[in-house]
Amino acid sequence: MTGRGGAAAGAGASAEMLYVRFRAAGDGGPDGDRGAPPGEETYEQLLRLLGQFTPVIEALPPDAALADVRGALRYFERDAAGIAELIRLRALAWYGVRCTIGVAGNPLLARMAAQGAAPGEVRRVPGDAVADFLDRKPAAALHGVGPATARALCAYGLDSVGRIAAAPPATLQRILGAKAGRAVYDKARGIDPSPVTPNAAARSIGAEHRFAHDELDPDRRRRALLSLADDLGARLRGSGRAARALTLTVRYADRSTTTRTRRLPEPTAHGPALTDAAYALHAALGLQRARVRSVALRAEDLCRAELAARQLTFDPAEDKARRIEAAVDRARERFGEAAVRPAAKLAQPYSRSAYRGP
Numbered sequence: 068m069t070g071r072g073g074a075a076a077g078a079g080a081s082a083e084m085l086y087v088r089f090r091a092a093g094d095g096g097p098d099g100d101r102g103a104p105p106g107e108e109t110y111e112q113l114l115r116l117l118g119q120f121t122p123v124i125e126a127l128p129p130d131a132a133l134a135d136v137r138g139a140l141r142y143f144e145r146d147a148a149g150i151a152e153l154i155r156l157r158a159l160a161w162y163g164v165r166c167t168i169g170v171a172g173n174p175l176l177a178r179m180a181a182q183g184a185a186p187g188e189v190r191r192v193p194g195d196a197v198a199d200f201l202d203r204k205p206a207a208a209l210h211g212v213g214p215a216t217a218r219a220l221c222a223y224g225l226d227s228v229g230r231i232a233a234a235p236p237a238t239l240q241r242i243l244g245a246k247a248g249r250a251v252y253d254k255a256r257g258i259d260p261s262p263v264t265p266n267a268a269a270r271s272i273g274a275e276h277r278f279a280h281d282e283l284d285p286d287r288r289r290r291a292l293l294s295l296a297d298d299l300g301a302r303l304r305g306s307g308r309a310a311r312a313l314t315l316t317v318r319y320a321d322r323s324t325t326t327r328t329r330r331l332p333e334p335t336a337h338g339p340a341l342t343d344a345a346y347a348l349h350a351a352l353g354l355q356r357a358r359v360r361s362v363a364l365r366a367e368d369l370c371r372a373e374l375a376a377r378q379l380t381f382d383p384a385e386d387k388a389r390r391i392e393a394a395v396d397r398a399r400e401r402f403g404e405a406a407v408r409p410a411a412k413l414a415q416p417y418s419r420s421a422y423r424g425p
């Protein structure tokens with residue numbers, strides 16, 4: 068049987084994948100990673116910058132991207148870390164954006180390298196160092212392992228990636244289920260066969276609400292969430308897609324952020340369903356007197372609307388709400404977005420930006 072080190076090393080033997088995270092330089096003091104993500108226009112320019120080195124780019128809006136640079140090494144006469152350094156310098160000089168870049172043999176390891184790097188650092192994980200890199204990291208550090216999965220693993224003493232990798236696959240499958248257990252076992256050994264997919268269909272769309280002043284009032288934050296959920300629902304329906312998950316990001320006065328994601332009971336583009344999920348995410352944070360600078364919603368894990376199953380409710384109010392929503396969509400299509408909108412959008416002015424996935 069192949070040992071853990073051998074499997075992990077094989078998974079990352081050639082470090083040619085980049086995970087690039089963008090932050091505005093000088094925003095937030097010396098801790099550049101606490102700076103704001105780039106705006107939509109700047110983000111598109113940064114993707115074009117990456118395109119100068121490789122066409123194999125997978126955008127991860129609003130502030131990251133994956134790049135496969137295998138085809139660029141000979142042309143630029145540099146290894147992947149050298150190309151990453153060029154990207155970092157050009158992004159800072161041309162756009163005032165600080166890049167934190169992970170370099171590794173697959174997207175999972177590159178992402179984890181960037182997450183553990185200092186702001187503005189290029190961090191490489193060589194193929195022969197994968198086991199040591201992963202060994203002492205907490206279970207939650209693995210991309211795709213959420214709090215519930217991490218708690219389930221920790222309950223059995225599997226609180227580090229090294230311990231998860233050393234556990235028999237059958238044990239993980241009993242704890243997490245067959246599919247999830249196999250996936251977590253592979254990730255703990257540094258194995259990630261997923262490719263970098265250029266020009267992929269959009270997997271997320273989002274919008275942000277920036278308050279004119281640091282907001283203490285939870286009712287005003289809820290009105291902002293209502294407005295954002297209404298926008299997302301309209302954009303999803305207009306593009307013929309539905310969301311399986313919703314993510315809320317709250318940015319505070321000190322520029323720190325909190326992000327929470329909730330899986331939806333069923334894929335939906337229905338505004339009230341998105342609003343209810345947004346309210347639940349907001350309430351779960353228990354912000355109390357927090358000074359909030361902005362809130363953002365992102366509809367994730369999108370699918371085609373016709374493939375989304377809908378649970379029949381036999382609720383006249385639900386059917387009426389969907390008919391009204393369809394009528395609103397027709398009015399907006401004919402007379403413009405401002406023709407019909409929630410009362411929340413008529414509240415005090417704010418700055419809004421929208422972004423979409425790849």
